[in-house]
Amino acid sequence: MSELSRALEIDDAELRRGRIVEVLVDAFSDLMAADPAAFRTKFRKMATDPFAFYRGSACLFYGDVARLKDPWADERTSRVWIQGDLHAANFGTYMDGEGTLVFDVNDFDEAYLGHFTWDLQRFAASIALLGWSKALPDDEIISLIRVAADTYVGQVRAFVNGENDSAFKLHLGTTDGIIRHVLEKARLSSRNDLLNTVTEMKRYDRRFRDKPGVRRLDDAERERVIEAFTRYLDTIPPDKRMRGVAYNVKDVVGRSGFGIGSAGLPAYNVLIEGYNQALDNDIVLSMKQGNVAAPSRVVSDATVESYFAHHGHRTAVSQRALQAHADPLLGHTDLDGVGFVVSELSPYESDLDWNELNEPEDIEPVLGYLGRAIAKVHCVSDSDSDHTLVPFQTENAIDAVLHGREQEFVTWLCDFALAYSAVVRDDYRLFIDAFRNREIAGLRSTRADG
Numbered sequence: 286m287s288e289l290s291r292a293l294e295i296d297d298a299e300l301r302r303g304r305i306v307e308v309l310v311d312a313f314s315d316l317m318a319a320d321p322a323a324f325r326t327k328f329r330k331m332a333t334d335p336f337a338f339y340r341g342s343a344c345l346f347y348g349d350v351a352r353l354k355d356p357w358a359d360e361r362t363s364r365v366w367i368q369g370d371l372h373a374a375n376f377g378t379y380m381d382g383e384g385t386l387v388f389d390v391n392d393f394d395e396a397y398l399g400h401f402t403w404d405l406q407r408f409a410a411s412i413a414l415l416g417w418s419k420a421l422p423d424d425e426i427i428s429l430i431r432v433a434a435d436t437y438v439g440q441v442r443a444f445v446n447g448e449n450d451s452a453f454k455l456h457l458g459t460t461d462g463i464i465r466h467v468l469e470k471a472r473l474s475s476r477n478d479l480l481n482t483v484t485e486m487k488r489y490d491r492r493f494r495d496k497p498g499v500r501r502l503d504d505a506e507r508e509r510v511i512e513a514f515t516r517y518l519d520t521i522p523p524d525k526r527m528r529g530v531a532y533n534v535k536d537v538v539g540r541s542g543f544g545i546g547s548a549g550l551p552a553y554n555v556l557i558e559g560y561n562q563a564l565d566n567d568i569v570l571s572m573k574q575g576n577v578a579a580p581s582r583v584v585s586d587a588t589v590e591s592y593f594a595h596h597g598h599r600t601a602v603s604q605r606a607l608q609a610h611a612d613p614l615l616g617h618t619d620l621d622g623v624g625f626v627v628s629e630l631s632p633y634e635s636d637l638d639w640n641e642l643n644e645p646e647d648i649e650p651v652l653g654y655l656g657r658a659i660a661k662v663h664c665v666s667d668s669d670s671d672h673t674l675v676p677f678q679t680e681n682a683i684d685a686v687l688h689g690r691e692q693e694f695v696t697w698l699c700d701f702a703l704a705y706s707a708v709v710r711d712d713y714r715l716f717i718d719a720f721r722n723r724e725i726a727g728l729r730s731t732r733a734d735g
Contacts, residue, residue, distance in 0.1 A: 289704045292352050293349050293352065293708065295708055295711065298715065301715060302718065302719055302724075304348075305342075305345060305712055305715055305719065306719050306724050306725055308344055308345045308348050309342065309344065309345070310725060310727060311344075312344035312577070312579070313344075313727075314726075314727050316550070317727035318727055321727065321728050324728055328728070331716070332717055332720060334418065334713075335414055335417075335418070335710045336372075336374075336414045336415060338713040338716055339411060339414055339709050339713075340370075340372055340374060342712075343369070343370045343395055343407070343579035344579045344582060346410075347403070347582055347583045348582070348583065349705075349708075350400075350406060350583075351583035355400055355402055357402050357687070358400045358402065358686075359686055362400065362401050362402075362682050364399070364586070364675065365398065365400075365401050365663065365675055365682065365683075366396065366397075366398060366607050366662075366666070366674075366675060367397060367398065367399045367400070367401060367403055367404045367580060367607075368390055368392075368395070368396055368404055368607060369393075369395030369396045369578055369603075370392065370394070370395035370579065371404040371405075371407050371411075371659065372411035373408065373411040373415055373637075373639060374411075374637070374639065375391055376389070376390055376391065376636070376637045377391045377467070377471075377634055377637055378468055378471040378633060378634060378635045379612070379631060380631060381454070381609070381610035381612075382610040382611055382612065383610045385454060385610070386468055387454045387455055387456050387468075388654065389454070389455065389608070390607070390608075390659065391634070393600060393603055393604040394575070394578075394600060394626075395578045395579045395580065396578060396604060396606075396607055397578040397579075397580040397581050397584065397589075397603060398586070398589050398674060398675070401663055401679070401683055403580065404659060404663070405437065405659065406701055406705070409430050409434070409698050409699070409702035410701070410705040410706050410709065412426070412430050412433065412652070412702065413426050413702040413705070413706035414706045414709060414710075415639060416429060417706060417710070419643055421645065425645050426702075426703065427699045428649075429648055429649060430698065431695055432653055433652040433655055434656065434699070435695060436652075436653045436657050436660075437656040437659050438687060438691050438695070439656075440657045440660035440664075441660045441664060441680050441684055441687075444660070444665070444680040445681055453661055453665060454609065454610075454661075455657065455658060455661075456468065457472070460654060462650050462651070463637075463641065463642065463647070463650070464637075464650075464654045467636075468635075470635055471633050471634070471635035474633055474635070475632060476565065476566070476632050477565045479569065479630070479632035480564075480567055480569070483554070483569060483630075484556060491535060491536070491564060491567050492535070492536045493536050493538045498541050499538050499540065500540070501538060502537060502538065510537050510553050510620065511534055513572070513618045513619060513620040513625065514537075514570075514618065514627075516619065517572070517625075517627045518532060518616070520616035520627075521614065521615075521616045522613075525613035525614075525669070527559070529560070530560075530561065531559060531560050532557050534556070534557055535556040535558065536555075536556040537553055537555050537556070538553065539552070540554050540573075550573055550574045551573075551574045551623075552571065552572065553572040554569055554570065554571060554572070554630065555569070555570040555627075557569075568614070569629070569630040570614060570630065572618070572620075572625050572626075572627045573625060573626055573627075574596075574597070574620075574623055574625050575596025575597035575600045575617070575625060575626050576596060578596070578599065578603075592673070592674060594617075594619075595617075596624045596626075597617035597624030597625040597626040598617045600626040601615055601616055601617040601626050601627075602671060604628075605666065605669055605671070606670045607663075607666065608662065608666075609665045610667060610668075611667040611669070612629055612631075614627070615627070616628075660680075663680070663683065664678075664679050664680040
């Protein structure tokens with residue numbers, strides 16, 4: 286029996302199946318009660334394949350890694366900003382606060398403070414799962430993970446040695462191959478195209494289109510949302526605020542139909558005036574309820590927990606800590622006592638498509654870029670980020686624990702990735718059985734909802 290098997294008690298299938306159900310119910314019971322249909326959809330998407338299951342079960346991953354010994358965690362490296370759900374599908378493009386189209390880690394809904402290794406373990410296991418799904422042998426998978434891990438370690442060292450942290454970014458001038466192609470594809474998008482997709486002209490102005498996933502609000506709910514939006518404006522850093530007519534609200538709608546990670550979370554879209562009254566400068570904001578970050582379920586630190594007013598606040602603060610030149614519209618608010626995160630619905634977001642990557646020689650250069658991107662989010666923060674919770678240079682802390690042991694660390698990461706990806710594949714089968722046999726409490730049947 287391996288150390289991983291002993292620690293996670295995975296050799297007892299019935300015990301493990303019960304644990305999977307227990308963890309999922311504990312993590313999502315409140316949201317399932319509020320919207321069981323959304324969670325049936327979430328779980329059916331998770332049932333697609335092992336990687337989809339992995340994407341939707343970050344809570345299970347953290348319940349597992351928290352039970353494992355971490356030889357790289359010390360007082361500092363166990364308390365740094367982490368993305369929290371760092372799998373291979375959470376990379377893509379965005380327009381940063383300086384107007385540069387960049388390729389980077391995205392989706393900070395699960396961001397929190399924890400072991401820097403947790404991000405890398407979750408990412409490496411996701412690469413192992415993708416490699417398995419593409420029928421790559423283990424030695425090829427290990428080689429690919431090594432590329433990402435080596436470039437991560439090398440980029441951390443570059444930051445320690447004085448590379449201009451805030452100037453580092455992966456953009457059209459510093460990338461090639463598939464990553465540059467993703468950036469070029471995103472560059473073809475335009476704000477006007479997005480606006481024409483989600484809005485229509487009514488009496489010489491824009492309003493949201495009525496379409497699936499869009500819900501019109503009654504007067505009382507609309508008023509509460511606009512009041513929450515007004516409170517959000519105070520959370521935008523002063524140096525990033527637009528002036529004049531900007532932020533005038535034109536329309537508000539409820540939204541639904543998000544991906545695997547955001548199922549059941551109430552959300553709104555707010556259409557606002559941009560920096561002038563030209564209709565092609567209108568801006569669409571997403572106002573989404575913040576979720577409980579998966580790492581927070583295993584991090585017992587009252588100082589960290591009490592720092593955040595709510596989960597919307599936590600998401601916005603975390604994103605600024607992890608993303609250089611963050612969205613200037615990023616902020617947070619509360620609605621009916623619940624925290625919401627606010628950000629722009631950007632036309633320049635394009636995710637890395639792993640369907641285009643199948644052979645090791647195509648995947649390898651991509652993983653080099655991803656390793657550097659992970660190092661950047663760990664080590665480089667926005668100028669408006671708060672350094673209260675992490676009052677030290679993360680790159681120095683990570684470099685100190687890895688110094689002289691870099692290859693030992695890379696091997697440790699590869700071993701974990703292969704072993705845990707096998708656990709996930711077994712867990713996937715157990716999840717399917719539990720879901721099909723109605724063992725997940727809180728999911729009423731479709732007939733029951735009627």
